[in-house]
Amino acid sequence: MDRVEDIYGDGIGYVHLLDKMGDEFTPAEDARTSTNKGRLGPEKDAALQERLTKDAHTSPFEGVVVKVEIMTPLFVLRELDRHRTVTKVSDEEEMELVTPEEAGRKWFARNEMSGRYVQMPNAYYHPLVVRAQSKTNKQGGGQEVVDPAIQAEFLQAGLEMTQQARALYDWAVEQGIEKGLARIYNTQNQYTKIRLTGSLKNFLDLLYLRLPGVVLWECRRVAEALEQILQAHFPSPVEQWRRNVYDGVRLSRTEKQALSRLLEVCSYDRLDVDEATIQQVLAKLKG
Amino acid sequence: MDRVEDIYGDGIGYVHLLDKMGDEFTPAEDARTSTNKGRLGPEKDAALQERLTKDAHTSPFEGVVVKVEIMTPLFVLRELDRHRTVTKVSDEEEMELVTPEEAGRKWFARNEMSGRYVQMPNAYYHPLVVRAQSKTNKQGGGQEVVDPAIQAEFLQAGLEMTQQARALYDWAVEQGIEKGLARIYNTQNQYTKIRLTGSLKNFLDLLYLRLPGVVLWECRRVAEALEQILQAHFPSPVEQWRRNVYDGVRLSRTEKQALSRLLEVCSYDRLDVDEATIQQVLAKLKG
């Protein structure tokens, strides 16, 4: 699983693994620098790595490096770099935050295709399905689609807009207008291609922010393809990250205390629950 | 609260605030760049910042900057830079990990006092109390002290060692030995002084790793002094970080599921617990 092709169904977008350094148990080997022991077999290596993941001891996951190439539209690349979230702060205030979190900034290296100097690639993104704005979720991410007539009208207008923008660009370049200016009326659905190099930790941090359902679908598709590739090459740490971090939950002090109190006073049939795990949670809540 | 003096009881170690940029509601102002609204008063600003903290949307906390000066022994500075933890991986394997987590690496700027070229400061750390190795906690951090006779012997030998090392260094410099070599037999309890500049986010990340009880006491004292200073100047975000992050807990997928199941089947008297919070937790566990 080195290549995830056609991530948008238009035959253009993709995520490819280009190179990697290290394997799924390299973090354990690096961590054992401190004790000089190296690898101790998959079972013990996995046990150590699970402990590191649980304790947010992330440094050993920075010694594994991954390089990928991503073909995606410009507006998606901007979402990958940034973190965009809508938050209901209170009844009066709703916020959309747009910030490039560290996960998006600390790529080790990045190079991007350019269409200004060489022949600009004639590749633009048009959605196969036009999603409706979710009513409950301000960030979109919904499953509903708009009325077929509206969808058709939007896509038709978008296609024409794209073609006109392209024609204007081609004409402007031909007329000798500076290429950096000629392109400013291009549409934001234009494809671009980047190479990214980062550590396993960097990539998992990125997935944490870009995999959730509230993320723009086109951006999430990149994250999902990245996870497939990471999963294929580093199954043990990726699955542990899923179990202990991504699919987990963080409770605040107040929630911790309320839950701790409840566990003391509630009654239940031990056969109905995973009692061992409950005891483990109780220890955590008290600790 | 700009100066926390005498953090070790020997009249030497300290943490001083030198400068800062921004105040406790700057993160809200920066976050609202996306909506162009600026500040909306302490209550709304605090509400927004709590939301950002809960969602791990940390970028706005990077726009607040703090510069401090720290006087601490060399072996403590090494602990501040690195993350050292002892972990019982399994019955067979116990690990001590020593890695400089990002929290220690990404200081914006750092300058350190040097005693090689100028007159080396005659300042060394000797513990007031000699702690015993904890039996349950391999990292030390225990409360027990060793037998008074052993304590006296250790401190006496340590003091002599330090003085001899110092005398050897002074003699070697006088004899014209290269200063970079003359000092290699110095002891690791020698004091040094650094200036650090970092964002509020950087400092909170550092506190996350250095405040816990398992951390070496001399290192924890620096973290505690830093928290006092941050608390005095940025009370709202520091307290929110405490409530929602530091004093909270992270549950894994398995723990989440076990707990979710238990909450469905258990019975309890609603008056005995903080029911509103429990409902909020339940929503989180399901979400």
Add this chain to the structure above:
Amino acid sequence: MDRVEDIYGDGIGYVHLLDKMGDEFTPAEDARTSTNKGRLGPEKDAALQERLTKDAHTSPFEGVVVKVEIMTPLFVLRELDRHRTVTKVSDEEEMELVTPEEAGRKWFARNEMSGRYVQMPNAYYHPLVVRAQSKTNKQGGGQEVVDPAIQAEFLQAGLEMTQQARALYDWAVEQGIEKGLARIYNTQNQYTKIRLTGSLKNFLDLLYLRLPGVVLWECRRVAEALEQILQAHFPSPVEQWRRNVYDGVRLSRTEKQALSRLLEVCSYDRLDVDEATIQQVLAKLKG
């Protein structure tokens, strides 16, 4: 000089200083942490800082922090983040490189305005003058403008394209299309607003890449406004950086050797040249 307004002549673009930490002699104070001496007056502080600048000892310039707000079109923001350069490698190969150099990546913090959730700002950039593609400089940056008729046609078409794109976006939002999709046909001349926090060193690194004449004019205007602001608040280090780094030149080993040889064998009238500086250069070339 906290606000440089109207950087493009369209009344919209600007660069504003929002906050700062430290002044023009803070780097000297921080550097002297090592000797415990603090500030020694403007003359000595400037002398030390010049030495640091010449030796590329940049760490003390990271203890001064600057926060700015920039209003600029989307395509300019992308240029600020990336480094785009055209290079004639050989007669056969010409390269355009597009990479986000560290200078663009290591901002301490960044927040951006968003027009997806709130009312999208109706602000678009149209050039006052349409520059012609330079024949000698593939990156553009030329002084020539295109024929008035072509300029008029381009701007007219661009204005219409922008208005159509805006109308399509407004209509799409009204029809309930997900806002993240509705905007993909927008043109790249759309304005956006960001806040950046970084160290003096970060900003000077950015100026190094963005001030040169080959940089896209709209991007260079941001760099020029930044330099004006930095110059006003940190005149000494900014001028020293200009003299010793930006306005200087780097010679390769071969060039160094050829020049060194020439200086040995050539003859000239000492009154015709700055002999003291020549001797200083000769020492450097030999060293």
Add this chain to the structure above:
Amino acid sequence: MDRVEDIYGDGIGYVHLLDKMGDEFTPAEDARTSTNKGRLGPEKDAALQERLTKDAHTSPFEGVVVKVEIMTPLFVLRELDRHRTVTKVSDEEEMELVTPEEAGRKWFARNEMSGRYVQMPNAYYHPLVVRAQSKTNKQGGGQEVVDPAIQAEFLQAGLEMTQQARALYDWAVEQGIEKGLARIYNTQNQYTKIRLTGSLKNFLDLLYLRLPGVVLWECRRVAEALEQILQAHFPSPVEQWRRNVYDGVRLSRTEKQALSRLLEVCSYDRLDVDEATIQQVLAKLKG
């Protein structure tokens, strides 16, 4: 050349390559992401990479990653992390600066051996030759050695000091003193072992600061071993970096102008010099 052994002549210190990602022409391949052309053969790839190096377009050199293991004493590790330089600012002021430049801070990952929890390695550094403090160079780095009698006395005292410190540590651990405290009287010549992961660019930046003759010999030995390893695996870019950056020189604006003027007025026999290079320099000085 994956292992440079015995870098100090005591049979202990070393630098080993553990892993790498990419080869000597990967930077060209990554750079051509922008034009979609990939590799074009060693000659063209080298030509492009030389251009990138000359233009300080460093991003493509971040896509090559190297992991090494270093065995070195504690006082050397501290020098590797920091940048320590003595500068004569004026007749009155001489400065020693001690700062961790970015080159030392931005390691992708680092793990260190620990001797606190496991059996502490009984390995300490004693210099084979005791260098004298240079009179002209305050940072040491001189070639002269001290008088044999002084050398013998220093090494004898150092050896005893080290053994006493070790004995005190062993005794303290045995008596149940917390290991974190037991070790504080250890000497700074104690060996430690680290693993570092970084990009080719990171490592070259480090060499720039740590290879020069003024650097402490023990620290320079690590840099020299690193260069040997990098040279063996990435010969083309490392040699280009040497020629164009490390072995080159930077001239200030004033120096540029004085030299430019001199080249206009001086007379020389063209056969005596490398005229082609001189013309190239002249173009640079004017440009």
